[in-house]
Amino acid sequence: MKILWRQLISLMQGLFLLTAALFLNACASKQVVQEGPLQKAEWETKALIRDMKDNKTQSVTIDMQAIKNQRVRLDVTAMMGYQVASLVMSPKEIAYAIYPRKEYYYGKSSEKSIERIMGLSLHPMNLANIAFDEPVRGPGWICEQDGSKILSKCENKQRSIRVEWKDRTTEGQKKVVITAPQFEMQWLFKSPQTEVQFKPETFTLKQPDGFKAIQIN
Missing domain, CATH: 1.20.5 (Single alpha-helices involved in coiled-coils or other helix-helix interfaces)
Known part of the structure; x- marks a missing residue:
């Protein structure tokens, strides 16, 4: 036995x-083995967004596909895969659909163009800059590096907006905290997928059937 x-x-x-x-x-x-600066990538992310003005908190998943300084696509979903919004953008143009409202916006990409979604006055291409660990760009922005010469914070004191990179790992995971008056976003990034091939239609977004089209000036 x-x-x-x-x-x-x-x-x-x-x-x-x-x-x-x-x-x-x-x-x-x-x-993910990252060699040299990223030029294109995909990220799976989650975000906790607090709207202090309306006292609302929302948890969403944000899938990002991006070519640095050129094209970006964001697909935002809530619990159970419920579609919230899809956005495609370049430095000069943007289009996005807000599914619960059945609204489709298109026009010039500017600091005002995504306020309807995020309540934040920030050029939408800066969302990709944040993912690529690039400085936030635009008038009034000042960025800092940590002791390892890695980007750690960008701030626009005039607008009281701050972006902080935290909890980085060697695999590219990180936490980004965006704060502004009446707004906070805690954005968690998984490791980027760098072996990607994007199709041309990835960065196009047509007006969905039954959606009201609204031009952004």
Whole structure:
């Protein structure tokens, strides 16, 4: 009986070591090796957005696809995959659909163009700059680096808007906190997927059927 029990324990230990080895190998295979500055990538992110003015808090998932300084697509969903909004943008143009309202906006990309979604006066291309760990751009913005010469904070004191990068990992995960009067966004990024090939239609967004079209001036 003792011999059988020892054999069983030995077998269980062997299975545990094999499972642990497979788990570690799987984790290693998921790590993203980043060599040099990113030029294009995909991110899976989650955001907790607080609207202090209306005393509302919303948790959303934001999938981002971007080519640095050129094109960006954001798809925002709430719980159970409920579509909230889709946005495509370039430095000069933007189009987005707000699904609950059945509204489609299009026109010039500017600091005012996404206030209807976020309640934040910020050029929408800066959302991609944040993902790429690039400085927030525009009049009045001043950025700082930490002791490792890594971007850590950008602030526009005139508008009382601040962007802070926190909790970075070597795999590219991070937390970004955006604060403004009556607004706060805690934005959690998973490791970026860098081996991506975007189709031309990725960065186009047509007016959905039944949606009201509103031009942004």
